[in-house]
Amino acid sequence: MTRSILITGCSSGIGHDAAKGLHTRGWRVFATCRAAEDCERLAAEGLESFPLDLDSPASIQGALDQVLARTGGTLDALYNNGAFACPGAVEDIPRDALRAIFETNLFGTHDLTRRVIPVMRRQGHGRILNCSSVLGFVGAKWRGAYASTKFAMEGLTDILRLEMEGTGVHVVLIQPGPITSDLRRKAIPHFERWIDWKTAARADEYRGLLHRLYEEKTPDRWELPARAVTDVIARALEAERPRARYRITAPTKAMAVAKRLLPTSTLDRLLSRA
Numbered sequence: 001m002t003r004s005i006l007i008t009g010c011s012s013g014i015g016h017d018a019a020k021g022l023h024t025r026g027w028r029v030f031a032t033c034r035a036a037e038d039c040e041r042l043a044a045e046g047l048e049s050f051p052l053d054l055d056s057p058a059s060i061q062g063a064l065d066q067v068l069a070r071t072g073g074t075l076d077a078l079y080n081n082g083a084f085a086c087p088g089a090v091e092d093i094p095r096d097a098l099r100a101i102f103e104t105n106l107f108g109t110h111d112l113t114r115r116v117i118p119v120m121r122r123q124g125h126g127r128i129l130n131c132s133s134v135l136g137f138v139g140a141k142w143r144g145a146y147a148s149t150k151f152a153m154e155g156l157t158d159i160l161r162l163e164m165e166g167t168g169v170h171v172v173l174i175q176p177g178p179i180t181s182d183l184r185r186k187a188i189p190h191f192e193r194w195i196d197w198k199t200a201a202r203a204d205e206y207r208g209l210l211h212r213l214y215e216e217k218t219p220d221r222w223e224l225p226a227r228a229v230t231d232v233i234a235r236a237l238e239a240e241r242p243r244a245r246y247r248i249t250a251p252t253k254a255m256a257v258a259k260r261l262l263p264t265s266t267l268d269r270l271l272s273r274a
Contacts, residue, residue, distance in 0.1 A: 004028040004071050005237070006064070008052055008112065009082030011038040013181030014131065017226035018079060018233050019047055025234060027077075030067050034082070054082050054108025064115050077127040077237055078116045079174075080109045083149070085187040087213060088195040089202050090144035097194035098145055105149035110156065117169065125168040127237050130157045134177040134252040138259055140271055142209065161244060172236045177249030178223040188213060222251050 005022060009015040010031035019031035019042070031042050032052035042049035048070070052063035067075055083105040086097055113128060120126030135143055136150035154173060161171035191213065197206040229248055236242045247253050258267055 002026065002028045003076040003237075004030065004067070004074065005077040005079060006030045006032065006067050006075060006116070007079045007081055008032050008054060008109070009034075010042060010047075010049065011035065012186075013183065014176065014179060014226045014229045015079075015081040016042075018081065018230045020045070021227065021230035022234065022237075023047060027237075028071070030063075030070075032063055032082075052082075052112075054104045054112065056108075057111060060108065060112050061115065064112070068119065073119070074123050075116060075119050075126065077129065078113065079129045079131070079233060080113065081131045082109070083131070083146075084190060085143070085146040085183055086190040086194055087142050087187055088145065088191060088197070089142060089200065089205075092195050092197065092200050092202070093145050094194055097190070098148070100194075101145050101190070102149055102152075105146070106152050106156075109153070113160075117164075120169045121167060126170070127242065128160070128164075128169065128171045129174055129233060129236055130172070131174045131176070132157070134175060134247075134249075134255050136173075136175060138255045138267070138271060158244075170242050172242050173245040174229065174233060174236065175245055175247045175252055176229050177247075177252035177255075178220060179229055179249070180223055180225050184213065222249060224249050 005027050007015055007019050007029060010019045011033040019029045023029045023046070029047055031047040031049045033039050033042065033049065034051065034053045036051050039049040039051055050063060050066055051059060053059040084101065086093070086101050109130070116128070130153055132154050133150045135147040136154045139147050157171060157173050164171055197203060200206060232246045232248050236246055247256055258270065262270070
């Protein structure tokens with residue numbers, strides 16, 4: 001039988017490549033996006049696509065109902081990929097900004113996962129893959145809002161993995177590093193909405209950093225295409241016993257070693273230069 005997977009955040013980048021790549025590998029892919037126009041574009045590409053807004057419990061349930069109606073009540077895998085970033089110094093992030101990013105990156109993802117687990121319990125098997133980041137276990141300046149959601153996701157994922165042992169449901173962390181995507185471009189509206197940088201204590205520093213946000217950038221030496229993540233996702237889905245976490249890109253692997261071996265003061269100096 002064809003295996004099925006629900007993926008969030010498929011409008012571009014990692015989610016879009018995963019949807020296309022897994023479809024090519026024979027998976028029945030339900031590629032969801034927040035915006036209906038993105039879903040229409042994916043449908044034109046040959047994917048089964050419909051809206052799923054992680055900020056809306058009704059949208060989450062409606063999308064899952066569509067999946068189950070189409071499969072006869074089963075779902076083999078869930079890949080929680082949907083997320084956004086809001087750049088800015090921690091001292092400049094308003095409470096409502098932090099609430100908004102957690103609503104999408106963590107609370108909505110958690111809500112969807114809780115709704116999927118009973119389906120997987122009934123059928124006796126399933127895979128839940130959560131897309132974290134190198135910023136899910138090491139910090140970086142100006143990325144506090146995004147990193148905090150990923151740190152929290154890693155904690156929930158590790159505990160869920162322990163709690164699901166013996167159920168047939170495997171829980172996996174995907175930890176990309178620098179990957180070609182639209183995350184930076186899509187962060188601009190959130191930065192402009194929430195960060196009053198011109199009156200901030202760090203205004204001069206912001207002026208020196210704005211080009212990194214607004215200007216088109218070429219891939220850095222360590223950046224990999226989204227296909228690198230898709231290949232790892234496929235391995236995690238198809239392995240008989242998947243690993244607890246899959247680190248992608250050299251910086252992610254290097255930071256995992258550094259966090260384990262270096263004193264905090266040394267790691268701080270290293271991260272401050274990033």
